[in-house]
Amino acid sequence: MGPKVYQDIKFENWGLDIDYVPRYTCIPNSVASVQRIVKYAKKHNMRVRCAGYRHSWAPIYGDHGQITISLVNLAEATKLPNFTALSKLLPEWLLHRNGLQTIEVVSGKPRVEGNALVRVGASTTNEQLRRWCVENNKYTYPLNVIMVEMTLGGSNAPICHGAGRRHQTLSDLVRKVEYVDCNGRLQVVTDPHHLRAAAGCFGLMGVITHLTLEFAPMTYALMQPKKLPVVRAIPPPADLPESAIPPALRMPNLTPADRASDLARFKDMAANWYYSEWFWFPYADQCWVNCWNNTTSPEGAEEYPSPTQTFLMFLSQFTTNVLQNAPVLTELIQTLHLSEAAVTLLSEAAMLALPEFDYPPGLKTYLPNALHFQRGIQNVRVLNVEVAIALPPVPAAASSTPRADVSGGKPQQQQPDWEVVQRAWWHAILTCYRHSRTAPQSMPLEMRITGGSEMLMAPQRGNGLGTCAIEVLTLEAARELWLPYAEEVVDGWLRLRDSEGKRVKVRPHWAKQWMGLKVGEGGGRQWAEQLKEEYEKERREFLGVLGEIGKRHGWGLQDLRRRFGNEFLDWFYFED
Known part of the structure; x- marks a missing residue:
């Protein structure tokens, strides 16, 4: 099944300080539907930016006349009251699960003995993830933002954090990134050096579909x-x-x-x-x-x-x-x-x-x-x-x-x-x-x-x-x-x-x-x-690492700019 597509629907972020009208607003339900969107964008020379619950007040969304991918359905992302926090009281058929809302323990070697690697779809909400941890009562993320009305992709992209001096950021927990690149191909990043850019890249590398994170035993x-x-x-x-x-x-x-x-x-x-x-x-x-x-x-x-x-x-x-x-x-x-x-x-x-x-x-x-x-x-x-x-x-x-x-x-x-x-x-x-x-x-x-x-x-x-x-x-x-x-x-x-x-x-x-x-x-x-x-030094280092990833995956930095940039990202990363 392909993505749901809406035309010329006004986009507003949660704080109502950013708005624009994308040409298409797409809601994918699988990796294949994300690939179709990006391939369409490449064919028609359009840009693609993602949004979840739209909680950022920063200019990291899309532009007028381009393509916005919504990680959750529009009613859930835009309408108040929102019932995500009450999902335990709602029937399963109202929870809108799809191929980008998966949670599973996967094989692999975590960095800390006793931990586990958990693969999570980018559209998975914090409420779904919380319930999975509690119901299985075996592994948990050691830190997170407070809100349950967040997608994993949305909280990871701008490098969000929790609390406690022993804890780093959510992005520091990422051990594998699966993303659709500017050519519509599904790619994987696992190199720890490359993850330092890929796991907190503001959507600039591509459309992230799944993240594998290192979870700790439940406490x-x-x-x-x-x-x-x-x-x-x-x-x-x-x-x-x-x-x-x-x-x-x-x-x-x-x-x-x-x-x-x-x-x-x-x-x-x-x-x-x-x-x-x-x-x-x-x-x-x-x-x-x-x-x-x-x-x-x-x-x-x-x-x-x-x-x-x-x-x-x-x-x-x-x-x-x-x-x-x-x-x-x-x-x-x-x-x-x-x-x-x-x-x-x-x-x-x-x-x-x-x-x-x-x-x-x-x-x-x-x-x-x-x-x-x-x-x-x-x-x-x-x-x-x-x-x-x-x-x-x-x-x-x-x-x-x-x-x-x-x-x-x-x-x-x-x-x-x-x-x-x-x-x-x-x-x-x-x-x-x-x-x-x-x-x-x-x-x-x-x-x-x-x-x-x-x-x-x-x-x-x-x-x-x-x-x-x-x-x-x-x-x-x-x-x-x-x-x-x-x-x-x-x-x-x-x-x-x-x-x-x-x-x-x-x-x-x-x-x-x-x-x-x-x-x-x-x-x-x-x-x-x-x-x-x-951030001049960090910006150059960030682009340098993205460039290394691109050499392996068959794209260049200007390809990222053309496909996944926006007005602010162009100025901040590419203008000089």
Whole structure:
């Protein structure tokens, strides 16, 4: 059976900041149908770009008049409410499985003894993958993004990540890439050197149909989320005076011993725990600390969230999206200058809905359930800016016992300077309070600690001591206030310096919103222009490796540009 084809249907991404009209929108259901699409594109000198749930805010989609491949059916990708999170409650015939949504353990030698190689179709959703892991209860992906409404192809292409300093990116788990090249031929990449480009190539190498990833044996998360006062969850940097902290967040009665204990707890969670994540909702006086370790013991493991909890999450997300699109409510809030009050109320409701478990015993659940602790996120549209901050070393005299390099190297003496993370976190909080009258940020500040990456174009590449992945979000309805606010937050992050006064490496998450932002002093320059300069070495290395793959597979770089490029990729990779 061939692909479904729609003509001249408007494309919009999830965040509604990118739109265009492709000549054809194709929904393939097999490798053969992908080959037919690419061969047609070659014959008619057209370009092909892919999209899943359309969650990226970046210019990595297609162009007007060209071909867009949708990895999921259009109703699932574009309509709200989306029921992916409730798929366990739906009959099998509604799940739209096809030849690009396969999951199977395959033969081969993993890099770590005891692990397994799992071949997954690019159209497979995180919800399908989560359910497969739980139902088989044998292997699991060790990291992932939170959303279940993502395709594997969509989360792998822009090098997405999870949480935990021991973990790299999703693309670092890839051991084999199967793709349809610019001539319509099915090709395979397994060389570890070549995978550093092929496993995170933004769709530029071709249409990826299947990925083989290295999974770990199933383990069980010991969830113990806590709600802590903001100044205790991640303590302010030592040189931030009490007077600079918003009055609602101050705790003047904290003793020096309390502060030292809080700082030690934060550093331990960030450095050593399996999963490390913090949320702060605007103007809330507490943070939600979602840090946990795992165990190999399955005894007492529960399904989390339960079907009832999942449905309530789905309902709250969809309700939020309905409210943000209610013109009467928005006009009332603006007229009465109640922006801060409205956002505070939203934050309080969100914090109330988040769980808190005493530990011990906490709550034990299958590891992929804990990775996807929040369901139904697809149903509330947001805008999102995220950066990856390289963790610099503390001065040598301050280093303690050696620990393993998070990128897989030998033990080392250097330790991360966590004060840079404290400064990044508190800069975002203080910026939010400076704009409390208009409240451009209506969704949380979120931070995860991750490892480095071997991927050539990864923002985390070279971060041997780890990475601070920090982001700010807002509801899509706040679009008019968002851009200058996001630029102010990002400017502060870009000015971070290490203990020697050197600028810390800060780069955006490729899938998030960076295009159109201006950074720097005096009104700044386009961030994209700065990134093109900063990534010059990586860009050349990336194209060089793609060229090596092309020599083996019978195509050249200009073939990629003609078949799988777009306006941005042309400029970023090929113009010079």
